[in-house]
Amino acid sequence: MSADPIRLGLVGVGVIARSQHLPAIAASPRFDLIGAADRKGDLDGVPTRTSLADLLDVVPDIQAVSLCTPPAPRFTDARLALSAGRHLMLEKPPGATLAEVRALAEQAEKAGLTLFATWHSRHAAGVEPARAWLADKTIRRVHIEWREDVRVWHPGQDWIFAPGGLGVFDPGINALSIVTCILPVAFLLRAARLHFPENRQTPILADLAFETVDGAPVTAVFDFLQTGDQTWSIRVETDGGVLTLTNGGADLFIDGEQQSGPAHHVVLGGEYAALYDRFADLIAAGRSDVDLTPLSHVADAFMLGERVAAPAFHF
Known part of the structure; x- marks a missing residue:
């Protein structure tokens, strides 16, 4: 590989691209953004077209x-990028179904070519230290609270509700x-209650009961109706103490004592800077990274979950 920056095209210039991807790309010496595609708008400074096919023709x-x-309409563009001989990075979740992402990995x-299915939260500041601390521990109980507005x-x-x-x-x-990154043991879904607004096709609240292969309970509550302070926390009880991650993995506590640096919000660009470094490393090494475990757990929830009627939701 040349030391020159990798010439990058960005597809989908929405909220996450503007708040996270674009700042990370601009700060990276390893990438040069030379084009974008978006159905609705332009991106200042680079050629922008309404489709990936048109973009590849022009740039x-x-x-x-x-x-x-x-994720729902992503497969066509993903397949096109690979068919055109381009390395590919996928925002999370990597696709609408497990089968289509496996097809992309095979392609x-x-x-x-490199295919990188990203999980940005794994690059939060407290995650790798948490994984290292838990590596030799026996897991007794895990509880996840993920509540946002x-x-x-x-x-x-x-x-998002289609x-x-x-x-x-x-x-x-x-x-x-x-959790799939930090726990030293696999876990499996046993039951779920999924609350669907009467006018929507995806859940607004989920209560999940998992179990590790060793029998320890892993419970989770995902809530889309939180107001005020937002909650992104994971508590892991072990034979060696209690580990807690807060702020989406940014801050790590062991037995109540903070281990990581000062608290900072999960949406800071550090996670996405790490994603682009990882993407460049994978391209240089001629490798892919396609871990479907988190998406598999979601698929299991839709397969096993009890559907609960909830009031209609309107923005």
Whole structure:
């Protein structure tokens, strides 16, 4: 690989792209954003087209694509990028179904291209130290509280309540991505209650009961109707003490004593800077990273979950 920056195209210039991806790309010496595609708007400073196909025609020098569109319609663009010989990075969740992401992984492998299914919350400041501390511990109990206000984080975004939009699992999958990373043992879903607004197709509240393969309970509450302070916390009781992650994994406590640096909000750009570094490393090494475990847990919840009627929801 050349030391020159990787020439990047960005597809989907919405809220997450503007708040996270664009600052991370601008700060990275390893990428050069040379084009964008979005159905609704332009991106100042680079050629922008309404489709990835048009963008690749106009800017054929693009080497890698970062795909930030919602998961339901993403497969077509993802397949196109790989078919055109471009490395591909997928915003979380990596796709609308497990099967389509597996198909993309197979396509990338056959083409010798990098496919990176990202989980940004795994790069929060407290996550790797938490994983290291838990590595030799026996897990006794885990509880996850992931409560946020959908009107704040997804204002007017009806796609999140449409089929494939995941509803409250859109943030909840961040928690699952952390827990599947830090626990030294696998866990399986045993029961779920999913609360669907009467006018929506995805849940707004989820109560989940998992169990580790060793029999320890792992419970979770995902809530999209939280107002005021937002809650993103994970508590792990072990034979060696209690570990707590707060602020979406940014802050780590052991037996109540803070281990990481000063508290900072989960949406700071450090996580996305780490994602782009990882993407560049994977391209340089000729490797892919496609961990579907968090999405598998969500799929299991939809398969096993009891559907509970909830009041209609309107933005």
